[in-house]
Amino acid sequence: MRIGLLTDGGYPYATGESRLWCDRLVRGLPQHEFDLYALSRSARQERQGWVRLPEGIGQVRTASLWASGAGLPQAGPPRGLTGRLATGLGRAYGRRERRRFTAHVTALVGAVCAGADMGAPDGTGAADRFAEGLYGLAELARECGGLPTALRSEATVRVLEAACRAPGAGRTVHRATVPDYLAFAVELERALRPLSLDWYDEDGLGAVDLCHAASGGTAALPGVLAKRFFGVPLLVTEHQVPLRTHYLAAPEASFRAPVRALLAHFHGRLAFEVYRQASVVTPGNTHVRRWQERCGADPATVRTVYPGMDAxxxxxxxxxxxxxxxxxxxxxxxxxxxxxxxxxxxxxxxxxxxxxxxxxxxxxxxxxxxxxxxxxxxxxxxxxxxxxxxxxxxxxxxxxxxxxxxxxxxxxxxxxxxxxxxxxxxxxxxxxxxxxxxxxxxxxxxxxxxxxxxxxxxxxxxxxxxxxxxxxxxxxxxxxxxxxxxxxxxxxxxxxxxxxxxxxTVEQNLAAFRGIYLDLVAHVPARWTAEAERAERTGPPRPFATPPEAHVLGQSPPAPVAPGASARVPSWAAAGAEAESVCAGARGAGSSDA
Incomplete structure (x- = not known):
């Protein structure tokens, strides 16, 4: 099984949360291949480098959430690939793209500014409007080359101003001023930066069987988009709730109250959408589980899995x-x-x-x-x-x-x-x-x-x-x-x-995720990549590695054929012919007895 492991500020970097847990997961399930999709949180974290990766790692793609603007490909060990962040500078938006961008940002920001209870669907449909804007922006970024410049543009600031002053916006949000709009636009672009990455293709997240996000929020966004674009199931693991962490850190932030309120509303909407799209949510304890269910997670999809530790x-x-x-x-x-x-x-x-x-x-x-x-x-x-x-x-x-x-x-x-x-x-x-x-x-x-x-x-x-x-x-x-x-x-x-x-213990943690992986993939229809479909149509027939006839009682499996021995009849064909002759003889004997 090929698993896309999504991390935010942790593995494979030498520092960061959930680093040890991710490393134990990858090393403890060697029967699976893991592709890493990592978001970094600081220049210092990147300078300290990566941990030594095990053999079970396929490719590694990284992107920065801390850099302003373009977020260039990150330097690192020469293993795998790095993610590129399209900035939208290489191709100017046309009139049609600008209209689409404005419509999607208006839907997303309008849902953020609505004074609804965080993390729960409401009568105004704010959660659906947020999802509509989010996926619209993701599709626009995929087609037109990224969003960072557009999300920090004057058009976004004007949309923010209109949404904050619209009827139904909270009183705190209504007091926002131009510096608040500018500050929130910067934070919004950073939070939505995964939408502009080049991870969503047949060689990236489209090729994995399962996305496993080691955290919710921004880290899970690539998994949400992989599900939308390719139908890849999403598993979200949280040992602490990012939304709760944001609430606790908000009073210490340097932003004014309107910006803090906007960020709280945004992260609440994002948490609800991540939980809504996840096939399974695995909190690290019941305390986290209560937060997740209050933020919109369906109790039927939630399964507590305690973090494993080395005993x-x-x-x-x-x-x-x-x-x-x-x-x-x-x-x-x-x-x-x-x-x-x-x-x-x-x-x-x-x-x-x-x-x-x-x-x-x-x-x-x-x-x-x-x-x-x-x-x-x-x-x-x-x-x-x-x-x-x-x-x-x-x-x-x-x-x-x-x-x-x-x-x-x-x-x-x-x-x-x-x-x-x-x-x-x-x-x-x-x-x-x-x-x-x-x-x-x-x-x-x-x-x-x-x-x-x-x-x-x-x-x-x-x-x-x-x-x-x-x-x-x-x-x-x-x-x-x-x-x-x-x-x-x-x-x-x-x-x-x-x-x-x-x-x-680590053993019980690995056993739980081993079962969850198999259960998730077993309930998802088989997906064919474009390359696999092309090979199936144009390539030679692919026989079974071990033919079914080899398991017939009383018969020995045919000897394998050495590579290149084309003059001989393939072993699987010979076994099939032998089985057919046996069946024909049995039918003939039956008719003579009659």
Whole structure:
């Protein structure tokens, strides 16, 4: 089976989300051939290059979403092809094309500006108008050479202005000004850049049996168009919802409120159309599934598939490594505000008063930028304030109740050693998708105390303690309860490891997608490319590799014929003649007996 794997800011680049998951999928299903269609998110990501690709990769096409304007072909390892972005500069739009472009942009932008509930069909038919405009623009780009210049043109700005001032537009959108129109036009062109790529031909997405998008939104757009142009089924996998990520990031963006509202409406409409066209949607957990169904996904097409993780690296710890001591709490993750380490430190102060011998070891991965450095400094300052009479030096593990460490040193060389450093693993986040660190702790057989965010309850499933977020008192009480009950702590750790091995391994993830691939292709009519149809009409007959007669009981399969032995009768023809003579003899014998 030939699968088009669609990624956005991840695989095959060395950095990015879902990179490891995509690599495990490709390497774990070697019976399939994967073509990669990757969108990059930054120049830095491209400079860092690609990961080493396995043999199961057919061709690789890449395109940029970060570059302004043309988005030239991206340089990379000399493997496969790169995607070209047509800009519309090589051929000027004629009067007819301009009318078509204006009509399609008007339909799409009008649906975006309509003040309907995001992600759900409404009485005004905004979702259908959005789809009409989207596919009209895609067909125009395919015929006329791309949209980037046109989408940033004065014509688009005028359409935006008219749509924002039309009756039915939201109040926030109605306050938009010319700078807002210009800013949104730039973002709209970037989001719709996949429409202008040269991936939609018989050598590209038209040649695959299945499109698998590793994310929704813009990453899935090529799959949506492949379904429309070639009838290729689309599978969408989301370990987090792009629309939710956009909502969370919107307040931090530099845009004014009208632009943020327009972008939110656009991404909502796009999410609904992607889910409507997908044959199967596979969320990574129930938390994501609820978002998808609220955004328009048909529950009949949704199937939860947990992301697979490597359990082998934690096997030694999970099978009985208790050297960290039961009176040590461990926190592992990225040191950023969403992890709420400040609440954990306040909770640990309560734990320390109840159990004076307890320690807290914080293994924080560095976060790039001033925000990450500033947050770590705030956490260290709070620890010094809460424990003024005790050392908090990161290197004095035996002397301080709280230490801030990084994985990779002589004492803690790898991630498994960090989990082995304590008897209880704590997660204190206020925002969380799929809690990877929690699953790793479960593989290690550790009892866990977590906050009720994201998919935490679904992952833990009764094998750990879960408390409300932003509640240091509840977090402290749960930790104290496990510190004082070693038998319960051991039971929970063993149950957690068993649950993780059953649900969250790479093997179960690969088995699920292996079945989904076969099921999807089995329900899609066979498609013939133009090249295959031409070869079938003009080429020589193609015999079966193993003739059916070879399986008749009592007969040996004919010996294969060496290539070029044209003077001899082909083995499949000889087998057929032999079968016919046997049948004729049987018919003759039957008539004489009669």
């Amino acid at each position: 082998e690296r934690f096997r030694a710890v999970g099978e009985g490594d208790d050297r960290g001591g039961p009176a040590t709490l461990v926190w592992i993750g990225r040191m950023e505000p969403a992890k709420d380490l400040l609440a954990l430190l306040h909770a640990f102060a309560e734990v320390r008063r109840a159990e004076p011998g307890t320690r807290l070891r914080v293994f924080g991965a560095p976060v790039e930028g001033e925000e990450g450095d500033g947050y770590r400094a705030r956490c260290e300052a709070l620890a010094a304030q809460l424990f003024p009479d005790e050392a908090t030096d990161a290197h004095a593990v035996g002397d301080s109740p709280v230490t801030f460490e990084e994985i990779g040193g002589p004492e803690v060389p790898d991630l498994a050693e960090a989990y082995a450093a304590g008897g209880i693993v704590v997660l204190s986040s206020v925002v969380e998708g799929f809690p990877i660190s929690l699953v790793e702790a479960m593989f290690c057989g550790r009892a866990t105390v977590s906050t009720d965010v994201g998919a935490v309850v679904e992952v833990v499933g009764g094998t750990g303690l879960v408390v409300p977020p932003r509640n240091p008192r509840a977090l402290a009480d749960a930790c104290i309860a496990l510190l004082r009950d070693p038998e319960r702590r051991a039971r929970l750790g063993a149950a957690a490891r068993a649950r993780a091995l059953e649900l969250f």
